[in-house]
Amino acid sequence: MPASLDWRSLYPFASHWLDLDQSLRYHFVDEGDGPPLLMVHGNPTWSFYWRNLITAFRDDYRTLAPDHIGCGLSDKPSRYSYTLDRHVQNLCELVEHLDLSNITLLAHDWGGPIGLGAAMRLPERFARFVLFNTGAFPPPFIPLRIRLCRGAIVGRIAVKGLNLFARAATKMAVAKPLRKEAKAGLLAPYRSWQTRVGIYEFVRDIPTSPRHGTWRTLETIEKALPSLADHPIQLIWGMRDWCFNEACLDRLHEGLPHAVVHRLENAGHYVIEDEHEEIIRLVRTFLENNTVA
Numbered sequence: 128m129p130a131s132l133d134w135r136s137l138y139p140f141a142s143h144w145l146d147l148d149q150s151l152r153y154h155f156v157d158e159g160d161g162p163p164l165l166m167v168h169g170n171p172t173w174s175f176y177w178r179n180l181i182t183a184f185r186d187d188y189r190t191l192a193p194d195h196i197g198c199g200l201s202d203k204p205s206r207y208s209y210t211l212d213r214h215v216q217n218l219c220e221l222v223e224h225l226d227l228s229n230i231t232l233l234a235h236d237w238g239g240p241i242g243l244g245a246a247m248r249l250p251e252r253f254a255r256f257v258l259f260n261t262g263a264f265p266p267p268f269i270p271l272r273i274r275l276c277r278g279a280i281v282g283r284i285a286v287k288g289l290n291l292f293a294r295a296a297t298k299m300a301v302a303k304p305l306r307k308e309a310k311a312g313l314l315a316p317y318r319s320w321q322t323r324v325g326i327y328e329f330v331r332d333i334p335t336s337p338r339h340g341t342w343r344t345l346e347t348i349e350k351a352l353p354s355l356a357d358h359p360i361q362l363i364w365g366m367r368d369w370c371f372n373e374a375c376l377d378r379l380h381e382g383l384p385h386a387v388v389h390r391l392e393n394a395g396h397y398v399i400e401d402e403h404e405e406i407i408r409l410v411r412t413f414l415e416n417n418t419v420a
Contacts, residue, residue, distance in 0.1 A: 134312030154200035155193035159185030166192040169236020170329035171293040173199025175312045179403040197325020209328030211341045215244035229419040231255040247351045254419045256360045260371040264349040265342045286327040287320045300396040302367045352382035359417035360386035365394030
């Protein structure tokens, strides 16, 4: 097998599915036993993004990583309400279906508001939080390169037709070149126009005004951040991120002032791709210093 196709050796996990409404299959990884670590990805990644953390922690914890509808190995319907609120609902359904408690949320990019949204709705089930290059508030800005991908014609052709959003991310979202196997794995579920629908809809769901439903969802999450004041929280940030930059870190830290912050100067937006060994060390120390029942 060519090296570029060896991504499956990096993702040696059994697949599990939850049946949602509309007969949709929601894929997730479920490895190990112990206190649950729920890992929630953003766009345009999938559960593959968490592979190094799953492997590192599954001997001591129950590691779970879902793929949002439209992403990864989950179903990718053409007609679907691809909104932040719906992704939050789906994650809540998974948490309740598996009857998870004392959850540690690990979330990146869009996974931040999706995971935090679930925690706000099911607060009794979440105990600790580790957040990576994300936001929990309406976007203060939208970079031009992302705005260009939102258009009904140009954006659709670029994202769904040419796969430019996901392909560009494998170069622009990292500070260190990805191995061919890792790049192939990140792109593997997105090989056609139809399989890229979730990527495109995530981009289109970025709100630009308070009239947008997702703007209101994000406002609700931001206003609820003080409710996490009694929970251990760790913020780990790739400082070479041009999207969720230092201003986003500062705003999130303002809402979570008791959080412990780690700035990784040589990491980009795909912070776990750039610095997974250091992140494993930081997260392990955080978990050991903040035990749950």
